[in-house]
Amino acid sequence: xxxxxxxxxxxxxxxxxIVLISHINPDGDALGSSLSMYPVLKRMGxxxxxxxxxxxxxxxxxxxxxxxxxTDKLPKNFDLMISFDCGSFxxxxxxxxxxxxxxxDHHISNTEYGDINIIDPNAASTSQVVYNFCKSNGxxxxxxxxxxxxxxxxTDTGSFQYESVNDKVFEMAADMVRCGVEPAYVSxxxxxxxxxxxxxxxxxxxxxxxxxxxxxxxxxxxxxEMMEITGAIKEDTDTIVNSVRAIAPVEIAAMLREDEDGIxxxxxxxxxxxxxxxxxxxxxxxxxxxxxxxxxxxxxFSKVKxxxxxxxxxxxxxxx
Amino acid sequence: xxxxxxxxxxxxxxxxxIVLISHINPDGDALGSSLSMYPVLKRMGxxxxxxxxxxxxxxxxxxxxxxxxxTDKLPKNFDLMISFDCGSFxxxxxxxxxxxxxxxDHHISNTEYGDINIIDPNAASTSQVVYNFCKSNGxxxxxxxxxxxxxxxxTDTGSFQYESVNDKVFEMAADMVRCGVEPAYVSxxxxxxxxxxxxxxxxxxxxxxxxxxxxxxxxxxxxxEMMEITGAIKEDTDTIVNSVRAIAPVEIAAMLREDEDGIxxxxxxxxxxxxxxxxxxxxxxxxxxxxxxxxxxxxxFSKVKxxxxxxxxxxxxxxx
Numbered sequence: 001x002x003x004x005x006x007x008x009x010x011x012x013x014x015x016x017x018i019v020l021i022s023h024i025n026p027d028g029d030a031l032g033s034s035l036s037m038y039p040v041l042k043r044m045g046x047x048x049x050x051x052x053x054x055x056x057x058x059x060x061x062x063x064x065x066x067x068x069x070x071t072d073k074l075p076k077n078f079d080l081m082i083s084f085d086c087g088s089f090x091x092x093x094x095x096x097x098x099x100x101x102x103x104x105d106h107h108i109s110n111t112e113y114g115d116i117n118i119i120d121p122n123a124a125s126t127s128q129v130v131y132n133f134c135k136s137n138g139x140x141x142x143x144x145x146x147x148x149x150x151x152x153x154x155t156d157t158g159s160f161q162y163e164s165v166n167d168k169v170f171e172m173a174a175d176m177v178r179c180g181v182e183p184a185y186v187s188x189x190x191x192x193x194x195x196x197x198x199x200x201x202x203x204x205x206x207x208x209x210x211x212x213x214x215x216x217x218x219x220x221x222x223x224x225e226m227m228e229i230t231g232a233i234k235e236d237t238d239t240i241v242n243s244v245r246a247i248a249p250v251e252i253a254a255m256l257r258e259d260e261d262g263i264x265x266x267x268x269x270x271x272x273x274x275x276x277x278x279x280x281x282x283x284x285x286x287x288x289x290x291x292x293x294x295x296x297x298x299x300x301f302s303k304v305k306x307x308x309x310x311x312x313x314x315x316x317x318x319x320x
Numbered sequence: 321x322x323x324x325x326x327x328x329x330x331x332x333x334x335x336x337x338i339v340l341i342s343h344i345n346p347d348g349d350a351l352g353s354s355l356s357m358y359p360v361l362k363r364m365g366x367x368x369x370x371x372x373x374x375x376x377x378x379x380x381x382x383x384x385x386x387x388x389x390x391t392d393k394l395p396k397n398f399d400l401m402i403s404f405d406c407g408s409f410x411x412x413x414x415x416x417x418x419x420x421x422x423x424x425d426h427h428i429s430n431t432e433y434g435d436i437n438i439i440d441p442n443a444a445s446t447s448q449v450v451y452n453f454c455k456s457n458g459x460x461x462x463x464x465x466x467x468x469x470x471x472x473x474x475t476d477t478g479s480f481q482y483e484s485v486n487d488k489v490f491e492m493a494a495d496m497v498r499c500g501v502e503p504a505y506v507s508x509x510x511x512x513x514x515x516x517x518x519x520x521x522x523x524x525x526x527x528x529x530x531x532x533x534x535x536x537x538x539x540x541x542x543x544x545e546m547m548e549i550t551g552a553i554k555e556d557t558d559t560i561v562n563s564v565r566a567i568a569p570v571e572i573a574a575m576l577r578e579d580e581d582g583i584x585x586x587x588x589x590x591x592x593x594x595x596x597x598x599x600x601x602x603x604x605x606x607x608x609x610x611x612x613x614x615x616x617x618x619x620x621f622s623k624v625k626x627x628x629x630x631x632x633x634x635x636x637x638x639x640x
Contacts, residue, residue, distance in 0.1 A: 174490035187481035206523035
């Protein structure tokens with residue numbers, strides 16, 4: 001890895017006009033890791049564009065230093081592009097590769113679309129890869145960079161709760177504090193700016209929770225009517241299926257949401273079931289523990305539940 | 321501190337029959353920090369009793385190593401008592417002091433009721449004080465101790481989100497992992513064993529959220545009827561007022577709950593309001609950001625809200 005870090009740094013040093021890019025519909029790690037490089041490159045005297053194809057950007061990340069510098073316009077000319085947290089080229093949201101490309105990521109599924117690919121599947125976040133890159137090259141991390149890296153780290157670990165969390169993650173967090181990060185401030189920005197509409201939606205949705213398969217499966221519904229009554233936005237549905245999975249005996253949680261183009265199903269598993277198999281069956285995809293699909297056509301909630309119940313029973317067969 | 325640590329360790333070495341005690345209605349830090357000392361003392365060949373006066377103990381902590389060894393019976397004779405996370409003697413739940421007492425805590429309000437008082441208000445948890453005690457004395461921390469210390473740390477910091485979190489906290493967490501802690505396992509035990517009754521209660525309670533004072537104050541209600549319909553227990557109400565405080569503009573959140581002995585009010589503030597003042601006014605108490613009281617007598621929710629609204633308006637006066 002140190003060799004790749006060195007090669008990438010050499011390339012950065014010899015470039016002048018650099019584009020930082022992250023995946024469409026960016027999360028905290030995508031924006032956080034790309035923004036963390038901005039102060040580094042500015043100190044080196046580079047011309048820097050922070051690009052993301054999605055507009056508007058998620059509001060809950062608006063506290064990130066230099067958030068307002070993110071643009072959805074690519075410059076005409078640039079000699080280096082650096083991508084962050086993006087598993088495949090098509091998710092960059094640009095038409096074609098027109099410059100040398102350094103690809104920072106931590107997804108094992110990364111297609112290595114860059115000229116230099118720095119992929120560490122053991123990292124808890126792409127920002128941890130960028131952090132290691134900085135440490136390896138003796139690059140100073142200022143408070144702005146650190147705040148972005150730290151935000152990326154806690155959003156991608158659920159505030160230090162996921163399997164990816166180990167001693168290296170905590171050592172990085174300690175170092176982030178030494179670089180000036182205020183952990184409570186970041187947590188407040190992320191978790192203490194909730195919307196009343198979201199709580200109102202939870203109230204409606206939680207009423208619909210239905211347990212089956214001896215409590216190992218739970219369904220929850222979000223109808224268009226609930227969204228309208230509560231004034232909720234799609235983002236407000238984000239945590240619902242995770243909260244339902246958190247019920248003690250539940251192994252698989254499924255949220256059904258009425259969207260414009262069909263019924264969106266969001267699947268989560270807790271310990272062993274591979275829900276990506278079921279998402280793929282319905283034309284969707286995802287990970288073992290978190291996957292989803294959209295069912296188009298003549299479906300209603302009860303029909304979808306019936307189908308999924310059978311799928312889940314098959315998936316759980318043989319487990320106890 | 322090192323001097324106190326040494327004195328306490330000397331006292332432990334010369335004692336044979338030791339009682340570990342923590343405050344009544346124990347939380348993760350109280351039980352976690354007391355349980356963390358058990359393997360240490362057993363390795364030293366001591367006879368150890370882990371005491372807590374509360375029965376039953378909170379179920380969500382039942383995964384802590386040696387949880388099942390906690391008893392509410394004091395031994396007849398013992399030569400040393402060590403208390404954990406307990407601010408004053410009366411909260412130990414015992415009648416009188418009958419042995420030498422070492423008092424480990426991190427509450428600035430600790431009344432120093434011990435013979436040796438090891439109080440570090442800068443520590444994020446009492447378990448961090450115990451951790452420093454072990455490091456200072458060269459005491460090995462095994463996986464069982466570390467799991468207890470780590471659990472105490474994350475319950476007392478809201479999974480690394482509170483003001484108390486700094487580089488030392490993260491360094492301790494990193495070390496806990498090196499001692500064998502599996503962070504994701506602990507998080508799963510704490511946060512992925514939810515009750516359906518709790519989500520059902522949230523559904524009812526969130527429907528009652530009422531904003532006032534330009535959105536800076538929010539009320540939420542929990543009636544006896546809600547508890548009965550949903551089959552919820554008191555513990556299920558724990559997070560409600562925090563979730564309401566998390567709404568973006570809210571500075572003060574108040575939960576009103578119908579209890580057997582009156583109306584319990586739970587108060588939270590986000591950034592500046594000192595809600596303990598209001599709790600004290602109604603015969604309760606607590607901290608600046610989290611306080612509570614129980615109103616006995618002829619009150620109903622609307623009357624209590626009316627009174628509190630005036631209190632909050634006064635408290636927020638002059639702020640913007």
